[in-house]
Every structure is written in structure tokens, then in C-alpha cells.
Amino acid sequence: MGLFTRNATPEQHVADEAARFVKTVAKGGHRDDAAALDFSPGSVRTLDAVLARHRGDVDADGVPDSVSLGAACYFFETIRREYGGRLCSGTGDDPLVFVVGEPEFTLCVPAVSTVVQRTGDAGDPSLERLWDDVVEHAQRREDATLA
Numbered sequence: 395m396g397l398f399t400r401n402a403t404p405e406q407h408v409a410d411e412a413a414r415f416v417k418t419v420a421k422g423g424h425r426d427d428a429a430a431l432d433f434s435p436g437s438v439r440t441l442d443a444v445l446a447r448h449r450g451d452v453d454a455d456g457v458p459d460s461v462s463l464g465a466a467c468y469f470f471e472t473i474r475r476e477y478g479g480r481l482c483s484g485t486g487d488d489p490l491v492f493v494v495g496e497p498e499f500t501l502c503v504p505a506v507s508t509v510v511q512r513t514g515d516a517g518d519p520s521l522e523r524l525w526d527d528v529v530e531h532a533q534r535r536e537d538a539t540l541a
Contacts, residue, residue, distance in 0.1 A: 404480075405474060408467045408470050411463065412433070415431075415461070415467060415468050419444055427444055433475050435472070437472065438469070438472060438522050441472075442521050445509065463506075466505045469521055470505060473528060478494065479494040479495070480493055484506070487504070488505070492505065499535045499536055499537050500537050501528065501538050502538070502540065505524065508524050528540065
């Protein structure tokens with residue numbers, strides 16, 4: 395089943411995929427992690443720990459596996475619950491970008507490439523660090539595109 399199906403907004407699809415991700419973590423025997431994935435700002439640290447266990451789970455072309463896609467959706471949904479926003483088409487490494495703050499300011503958050511990097515061999519940068527950047531820019535209400 396693909397990420398997008400009929401009769402729902404892109405944000406609803408992301409929310410649904412994020413919920414499936416949490417269930418997948420629980421089914422994988424990590425119930426404590428799943429319980430901590432409550433879409434709160436503090437749960438981003440747990441998300442980083444989950445991704446660290448899946449380091450290297452990308453195919454030969456660098457395409458993220460379902461865990462990476464679910465983690466990116468979880469991250470987007472956590473941002474949406476905290477700050478609102480909408481999903482937009484991205485460019486380059488990030489086919490999806492979450493936009494926060496409109497119309498007052500525009501903060502673009504490309505999480506897909508960060509999640510893929512996090513599950514790649516380097517395991518960096520952390521989503522927790524990206525979350526801190528989101529908070530900083532959202533509080534300042536300033537235009538930015540995070541990397």
C-alpha cells in the first residue's frame with residue numbers, strides 16, 4: 395500500500411503512516427519505544443534511537459525502506475501537532491517538505507533526506523538536532539529552509 399490513497403489530505407496520509415510506524419515499532423518487540431512515541435517533542439529522541447537500530451536499511455539506490463518512510467512521517471506529524479503546517483512537494487533529496495508558519499513566516503522542513511542519512515552508515519545528523527532547529531526558527535517566526 396502506497397503512502398497516498400484517495401479521499402484524504404496529504405497530511406492525513408502522513409498521520410496514518412506515522413501511526414502505522416508506531417505499531418510497527420511495537421510489533422518489532424520494542425513496546426517501550428512504541429509507548430514513548432507519543433508525538434510529543436520529547437519523543438524525537440526515541441525516534442532517533444529507533445532509527446539507530448535500523449542503520450543501513452536503505453536499498454542500493456539510497457531509497458528509504460518502510461521504517462525510514464514511517465519515521466519521516468512520524469517526524470512530520472510531530473511537527474504538525476506542535477506547530478501546524480502542511481505537506482508540500484519538495485525537490486532534490488526531499489520529495490516531501492513540511493511547511494510551518496504560513497502566512498506569517500515560511501519554515502520549510504525537509505525530513506526525508508535527514509531520516510535516510512540517519513539510517514545510513516554515518517547515522518548523522520540526528521532528528522533531535524533538526525527538531526531543535528525547527529523550534530528555534532518557529533519561535534523566532536523567521537523564514538528558513540532547514541537542511
